[in-house]
């Protein structure tokens with residue numbers, strides 16, 4: 179007997195449009211998958227692509243899944259559909275193992291809290307600490323660099339000593355600006371009286387890996403790749419080109435979870451796991467991968483994305499969400 183395949187596309191509105199380098203993101207669209215085998219075992223999966231990270235569109239994912247008919251025969255999913263690989267493979271894994279029954283949301287200590295860009299971060303940081311976060315992420319490259327570095331210096335003085343800060347430039351800096359930031363970061367990181375800057379994330383565009391490797395060798399503060407490594411294939415490519423800094427990985431768009439785990443076991447890369455604004459279904463599967471593949475001690479999870487939508491889906495279980503749609 180085969181495995182029954184059912185699909186439900188969804189669309190959710192962000193409570194506040196998310197500001198991205200490609201303009202405001204208003205609606206998160208995706209596809210939920212439900213598999214059920216002849217024993218009545220159920221597995222849920224989610225396809226949650228991010229088009230500007232090079233993922234397939236929801237329409238492409240839907241077309242592939244619909245072409246399977248009502249039965250899933252565990253065909254290989256083409257590499258051009260990484261978010262679909264994640265969705266179908268994680269649904270199969272849940273069906274086979276039923277390992278999400280004892281699932282628990284990580285504590286806020288284990289999750290990186292998000293700060294707004296600009297000076298507002300100074301007002302919001304104490305709130306994030308009160309919520310239990312110990313690692314915070316701040317978008318940079320939004321305001322003039324001298325203002326932002328001034329606020330950074332205020333921020334690290336205001337934060338507790340054990341705080342960790344991630345600076346995310348989304349590939350938006352010039353080489354000269356990246357150096358200016360790294361000088362400022364090193365000045366903070368060599369001062370034992372200040373909080374730590376964990377890394378500078380994606381300072382330059384994805385096609386400038388050689389330059390980022392040189393920056394990584396030239397300064398004490400670590401550099402993380404994010405936009406450069408959307409998929410497992412890109413992770414492997416950067417690894418083969420000698421990148422040994424941090425990788426930010428969004429399992430929901432990275433492709434096959436099995437291939438991601440194999441890459442981790444083989445190379446022991448410095449991975450930081452991150453959300454792709456998926457629903458509870460993709461979130462559970464992505465966090466399960468993070469739990470298996472994070473280096474020890476595990477860096478904070480980039481999953482501070484609860485409560486960003488104008489709905490109450492974050493309070494539902496996978497089965498409840500499936501029924502709701």
Ligand SMILES: [Mg+2]
Pocket residue numbers: 346348379380404405426
């Ligand atoms: Mg990033």
